[in-house]
Amino acid sequence: MSDNYDAHVSEVMKQVPEADPVKVAEAFARYEKDFLIPPEDAIRSVLRRFQTETGVAPVTQSQGSGQKQSQPAKKVELLTDLSADDRNVEIEVQVITHNPRTTMVRGEEKIVPYGLLEDQPWNETGATKNRWEYKDWGNSPNLMPGSVVRLEGVSVNEYQGKMSLNINQSSRIAVLKEGVRTVVTPGEPVDISSIKSDGTVSIVGRVLVSREDVIHRKDGSGSIDVVRGRIADESGTIGFLSWEPFSHEVGTLVKIENAQVRVFRDTPEINIGSSSRIEIFHDANFSSAEELNAQSVSKIEDLRDGSRDVDIVFEIQKMVKRDFTGSEGESKSVWSGDIADPTGKCRCSIWTEPPFNFEEMPVVVRVKGARVRAWQGIPDVTIDNADQIEVLAGAPWGSDIDLSNNLVEVKLSDLTTGASRVGITTKGTVVSVREDSGIISRCSDCRRVLRDGECATHGRQDGVQDLRFRLVLDDGMSTISLILNKDSSEGIMEMSMDQIKNIISENGSMEFIQSLREKVLGRELSANGRTIVDEQGAMLLSDSAEIVDLDSVMEATEIRARWGLN
């Protein structure tokens, strides 16, 4: 008998000591397997049965058979407010994933979907939301990924310390917001651009790239033949990985049903497995491979860590050759460059002699089939072969745009949610001056900040002095940590590093921080630089920044005109 009935069996035994524990466990098993009623919901029925059988009068005569009378509804907002023995719970949640799973019950196929749900579906403040697994014993059509639902009469299940929700056959599910994410209905293809998160999808698209590949198992137990490629519809393109033979040629229009979406690094990818179905699709109006190829040329702002088969046009602004020794002692070279297009800047690495003179920059190139890696959040377009590169005579965006000083203006709230960016400028209000702003000591080897005169890797030393301000920028919706380097700190303070050093040694660092606050707190600041966005939040490393002086009179006049205030 399964262990997970133990708690429930002992509960019954407590009330009906005469009962046979094996039979009680069997009763629970029967309720779960045959009637799909989990033990925590079955306990009252089981209890009553054994109470009647053994002649013990039920302690409390339960009216009717349901749970609702015996336990009042518990309404909560947070999953964490629930405890393991809660029944008849009411909560509003968002369905994150929904996976129908077929189980055999008494020779009959039953679908019991499972998946993840998340509490506080309306909370958009970025507060931490809790995710629990659920099982839907009623296989309700109302549970769709992305939908927000109110669950009534559901119960909590705790198994080995892990909490989950059981949605029972008698539970009510009210849809508050229809699913907006990929809906898992086999046979209903979705736009490729709408695929963002893990799940199951069907798509119709044209194969743009397809090549055989081999995946080596990490444990060395062999390798698997796979096919990698890229497929596109008019909304966008997505990479695919087929674990099954995939012989459709480039240009073929196919319908892929029941493919799994996996997010690799920051990039969604379609996995074609044994449960997926592929068929040739006929649609004379579907865009041709040439049209799809033309529209699928990426821009630097679109690049995400983990992207593959990227076609892109960019200008290489600076390139250096680095020689190093490979793991097997052979000498290797890599050409790394700073690249730009009108949407931003990033880096590229070429692992072979480039088909141009890398010492004469800038050069505009079209690159096909590149991979994207990211280092410190900055995309790096990785090129393995020279034949992926085509040198262009001129930039397609024309000669008007000078990319060498091009700063792309990005809204602060877009910076905090997107990928890391290089060569951007943004604006916000300074809402905090961190008290470690000022003179710092860096390790003379690795430039990391010394803590108590010590570097984590290189030990105790005097270090090299540097100047840096740490602020927080805010646009009323999002915040970003702003780190000003020496030049921009000097600019903001209108003092040299030496002057600042003197002030701090004369008046103390607190006085200095306070004078910096008088200068910038509450002021609008525009900052140029690059961002790092990760689990820690968003950070803007700025090499130049200035206080924006708003003209209050002009602004007030503009506000009066816009809102009709006189």
Added chain:
Amino acid sequence: MQARIRRQPALPLLASEFGESTLHQQGSGEYDPLFLITKLGAKVNRVIVAGLIERLEPRETANGATIWQGQLRDPSGLHYFSVGDYAPESMRELIIQLSQRIDDGETIMLMMTAKARYFQNDEGAVFTSLRPEEAAVISRTAYRQWLIKAARSMLGRIDAHEKSITSEKSIDGLATAGIPENMIEGILLASEHYGEIDVESYRLNILQTLDIAEDKAIITTPPVSSANQQSLSVENEEEYATTEEGGEINQTILDLIKRLDKGEGVDFDSILNNAAARGFDRDSAESALDDLSDDGEIHEPRFGWFKITE
């Protein structure tokens, strides 16, 4: 799971909107942020506010600690704030310095970031207050720029509120009405709690705010040149401010009386409050009123009401 705890953004918020809030929202987790929901549906956890310090007094608590309580006046009213042992050290030090400067007769404009707090008494009345995190003495220029931001921010909410009146009170309904996604939850909570509200007083607050923001009579503080960096210290700026302000306050008060007079003159408190919102403390405004009366530029038709002499 996304476990990232993000810093709550700071809202530029006028005192009237904040002070009239009676609704709060807080999750059950230990570190869940507290939000006050204003009548206009702003969800407020952190604010950035500015104004003139009107009062700053220490108060001994039962356990012997000192709490500084103060008021910050902006064109719409007063913010109440308190700085206690829990405040950052730099904030506590600053408050002690400021209190000395105020005792010495200085007028101080302060910009501060603060966390929203509320207190509910036994009768159920809600009192809002602020717990400052960082603050700095600012110039009038910085104050006026802040006023512009606060006005814009409030106008955005008035606009969203008005759109919401005729829409269905649901997420989709408000989204269809063109209300930005990040404002919808607050508006729904506010409309459920406050019902119908009067935005006219907020419009008046904005008009006062804009008046002060574009007041051409007000001087700007001198730029701090790097050669003269020591002028960062208090004394120089103070000297500058007092010399320039002497004649300016009289003119401001005359302007105020001219603008506010609806026929029977303007009452003493209105004049002093409006002067304060423009950065003149009560004492100097009062003595300026005396001066103007002595000079015969204004007269007092009945006690406490002032008119310009024709």
